[in-house]
Amino acid sequence: MSFHLSRQEGLRLLVSVRTVEEAWQAAEGGADFIDLKEPRAGALGGLPEATLRAIVQSLRSGGSTLAISATIGDLPLTDLPAVMTRVHAVAACGVDIVKVGIPRTADGAPAMAALDALAACGHAIVPVFIADQGLDAAVVAHAAALGPRLAGVMVDTQDKLAGSLFDAMPMADLRHFVHTLRAAGQLVGLAGALRLQHLPAVLSLAPDFAGFRSAVCAGDRRGALEVARVRALRQALPSLATPGQAQVIDLRS
Numbered sequence: 001m002s003f004h005l006s007r008q009e010g011l012r013l014l015v016s017v018r019t020v021e022e023a024w025q026a027a028e029g030g031a032d033f034i035d036l037k038e039p040r041a042g043a044l045g046g047l048p049e050a051t052l053r054a055i056v057q058s059l060r061s062g063g064s065t066l067a068i069s070a071t072i073g074d075l076p077l078t079d080l081p082a083v084m085t086r087v088h089a090v091a092a093c094g095v096d097i098v099k100v101g102i103p104r105t106a107d108g109a110p111a112m113a114a115l116d117a118l119a120a121c122g123h124a125i126v127p128v129f130i131a132d133q134g135l136d137a138a139v140v141a142h143a144a145a146l147g148p149r150l151a152g153v154m155v156d157t158q159d160k161l162a163g164s165l166f167d168a169m170p171m172a173d174l175r176h177f178v179h180t181l182r183a184a185g186q187l188v189g190l191a192g193a194l195r196l197q198h199l200p201a202v203l204s205l206a207p208d209f210a211g212f213r214s215a216v217c218a219g220d221r222r223g224a225l226e227v228a229r230v231r232a233l234r235q236a237l238p239s240l241a242t243p244g245q246a247q248v249i250d251l252r253s
């Protein structure tokens with residue numbers, strides 16, 4: 001794996017963008033990760049490779065050293081050759097991290113086979129567990145067992161109109177997810193229609209990073225990113241992260 005994400009103090013912000021302009025706005029607002037995604041094509045919508053290359057080229061030639069991730073799009077894990085072809089194609093666009101959705105299915109075997117292939121593919125991979133139907137504990141344990149062969153692990157939601165991550169998963173399950181994967185040496189990220197008001201609950205779970213799109217757009221997540229909204233998230237973090245000030249909110253126990 002050529003790119004390595006190391007653990008740092010505090011919560012890092014991942015902001016999803018769909019254009020060169022949005023990428024720079026996210027950077028200006030204080031994002032730690034620039035996440036390339038087409039929100040108009042679903043929760044993990046993939047951008048065309050030409051767009052990925054253009055954003056990477058602009059950020060790097062403009063002097064930004066921020067980590068850049070990109071999703072491969074919503075591909076079924078049952079077609080593993082197609083998933084791996086797209087992973088290699090996205091990585092070849094110059095991004096540091098490739099994100100791959102891991103939806104819950106009746107049979108966890110395709111997800112486990114995909115995780116094995118992803119861990120061995122030579123790129124920095126972040127599998128993104130889709131939380132809408134809850135998580136398959138055996139598949140999460142399988143990801144944990146892969147340890148640092150994965151660059152990190154995220155949980156996110158598919159249906160952005162059904163509420164936030166905290167509506168999709170009980171707080172106790174989220175705590176278990178973060179604890180299990182961090183104990184396995186992995187960096188853990190949370191996302192799922194998270195808003196400013198969710199930051200205390202996010203911080204109480206102590207993940208390594210949190211991902212945002214809905215919260216940084218004026219309308220819904222398919223609309224335009226607003227730098228002021230990224231900045232507001234960034235500015236909220238230090239005060240919330242100060243020990244004793246972070247309100248622990250058990251949204252669902």
Ligand SMILES: O=C[C@H](O)COP(=O)(O)O
Pocket residue numbers: 014016035037156157160191192193194211212213214215221
């Ligand atoms: O990877 C993070 C996602 O793009 C977050 O999107 P969202 O805030 O709309 O759930």
